[in-house]
Amino acid sequence: MASAADGDVGEALEQMRGLWPGVEDLSLNKLATSLGASEQALRLIISIFLGYPLALFYRHYLFYKDSYLIHLFHALTGLSIAYFNFGHQFYHSLLCVVFQFLILRLMGRTITAIFTTFCFQMAYLLAGYYYTATGDYDIKWTMPHCVLTLKLIGLCIDYYDGGKDRDSLTSEQQKYAIRGVPSLLEVAGFSYFYGAFLVGPQFSMNHYMKLVQGQLTDMPGKIPTSTIPALKRLSLGLVYLVGYTLLSPHITEDYLLTEDYDSRPFWFRCMYMLIWGKFVLYKYVTCWLVTEGVCILSGLGFNGFEDNGTAKWDACANMKVWLFETTPRFNGTIASFNINTNAWVARYIFKRLKFLGNKELSQGLSLLFLALWHGLHSGYLMCFQMEFLIVIVEKQATSLIQESPALSRLAAVTALQPFYYLVQQTIHWLFMGYSMTAFCLFTWDKWLKVYRSVYFLGHVFFLSLLFVLPYIHKAMVPRKEKLKKRE
Numbered sequence: 001m002a003s004a005a006d007g008d009v010g011e012a013l014e015q016m017r018g019l020w021p022g023v024e025d026l027s028l029n030k031l032a033t034s035l036g037a038s039e040q041a042l043r044l045i046i047s048i049f050l051g052y053p054l055a056l057f058y059r060h061y062l063f064y065k066d067s068y069l070i071h072l073f074h075a076l077t078g079l080s081i082a083y084f085n086f087g088h089q090f091y092h093s094l095l096c097v098v099f100q101f102l103i104l105r106l107m108g109r110t111i112t113a114i115f116t117t118f119c120f121q122m123a124y125l126l127a128g129y130y131y132t133a134t135g136d137y138d139i140k141w142t143m144p145h146c147v148l149t150l151k152l153i154g155l156c157i158d159y160y161d162g163g164k165d166r167d168s169l170t171s172e173q174q175k176y177a178i179r180g181v182p183s184l185l186e187v188a189g190f191s192y193f194y195g196a197f198l199v200g201p202q203f204s205m206n207h208y209m210k211l212v213q214g215q216l217t218d219m220p221g222k223i224p225t226s227t228i229p230a231l232k233r234l235s236l237g238l239v240y241l242v243g244y245t246l247l248s249p250h251i252t253e254d255y256l257l258t259e260d261y262d263s264r265p266f267w268f269r270c271m272y273m274l275i276w277g278k279f280v281l282y283k284y285v286t287c288w289l290v291t292e293g294v295c296i297l298s299g300l301g302f303n304g305f306e307d308n309g310t311a312k313w314d315a316c317a318n319m320k321v322w323l324f325e326t327t328p329r330f331n332g333t334i335a336s337f338n339i340n341t342n343a344w345v346a347r348y349i350f351k352r353l354k355f356l357g358n359k360e361l362s363q364g365l366s367l368l369f370l371a372l373w374h375g376l377h378s379g380y381l382m383c384f385q386m387e388f389l390i391v392i393v394e395k396q397a398t399s400l401i402q403e404s405p406a407l408s409r410l411a412a413v414t415a416l417q418p419f420y421y422l423v424q425q426t427i428h429w430l431f432m433g434y435s436m437t438a439f440c441l442f443t444w445d446k447w448l449k450v451y452r453s454v455y456f457l458g459h460v461f462f463l464s465l466l467f468v469l470p471y472i473h474k475a476m477v478p479r480k481e482k483l484k485k486r487e
Helices: 004-015 028-034 039-061 067-107 111-132 142-161 171-176 184-192 205-212 227-247 253-257 259-263 266-279 282-298 321-326 330-336 339-356 359-374 378-403 405-411 414-441 444-453 457-476 479-486
Strands: none
Touching: 028 039, 039 067, 039 227, 039 282, 067 111, 067 142, 067 184, 067 205, 111 142, 111 359, 142 171, 142 184, 142 205, 142 339, 142 359, 171 339, 184 205, 227 282, 253 259, 253 266, 253 414, 253 444, 259 266, 266 414, 282 321, 321 330, 330 339, 330 378, 330 414, 339 359, 359 378, 378 405, 378 414, 378 444, 378 457, 414 444, 414 457
């Protein structure tokens, strides 16, 4: 799902939908007003696109320079962006970065360090939410801080893994484990990297250090040939931006709260929720594609080579656009959307809860963490509760169709495939919109009003299936199929 930072960026884009009239006074405040945006929204958009000239400067003047110069460049540019957007409140991020460095040095590679890091960083973030949050999207220092929180927690866990014997680690943990001792400058450069400080994506310290050491290039000894791949992602992001800008005045979550929406027929309310649920995600897609382009241009997006020798530039991809646009399944959307944050939660929360011995419990706790990380509004908890329920039911339904001979034959009928796809997509995006309603409206009085207007359709539909599908499975799956599954 989307993050709190993503929501703030989405609001920035929504506020930037005005036309470009002539501007006599070029002060940011006047310019923002002329664009139909807030000054904070304009500062945020400028900062995101500023990553491109910074990446170009880095490529041509710093790519193979001394490490300390590169760390210093990343730290100073990131701090400057923080100050440009949030003024003196940039000290919140700086305080947490310095404190995290002290934890690594003073507590070392210990469970105590992980516990202290997790408690301090999450408590600081949640306190920020508590003191700054309102009932609307706000562009405040907490926006990039939620991204930073995950970075610093992941840094500590990787540092802890670096002290373990390699044989005791999984292949994934070996990849991310930090064997050396990061300096303050390294931690600062990693934390404030201009291409990811505001809205992500997440990446590891080891991957960042490969960039600093000049390893993230498809042409050893030369700067990466990543300009075209970067421009492709930027161009795709601009396509989504234009589409969102043109349509956003006509498709808004505010309409869900109006009397006009309530007075419409039930089918209309559902269809509006379906269309809005798809459209509202485009603001997040826009920002992630633009920032991915910055990461690719700098080299951070380099991810090795294909089997045919073609360079891959998807190390920082937060979107699989084709999958996102075509998948008829909820798990497909999860796999294509906010990829790096989902991968972070899987790596540092879900898989670390393996000791519980219950996959569903681990998944539930991971989603609870995500809900709290997004903010303290009840809408986040409701949204991720729905995601948990939907994923379980989808898994049950998939298992039923695969294991039932009758349903398998019916599902394989070629002539019916377009019909199945249409039905799946309708269910998929209707209930994505249903879940996103709580996510975007934040407070219980707002999302509860909308849920009442559609008679809690999502809860009724999926809770009914949750209890009914096991009985259908028992009736339609032959005993021999069940025995095969157990074996």
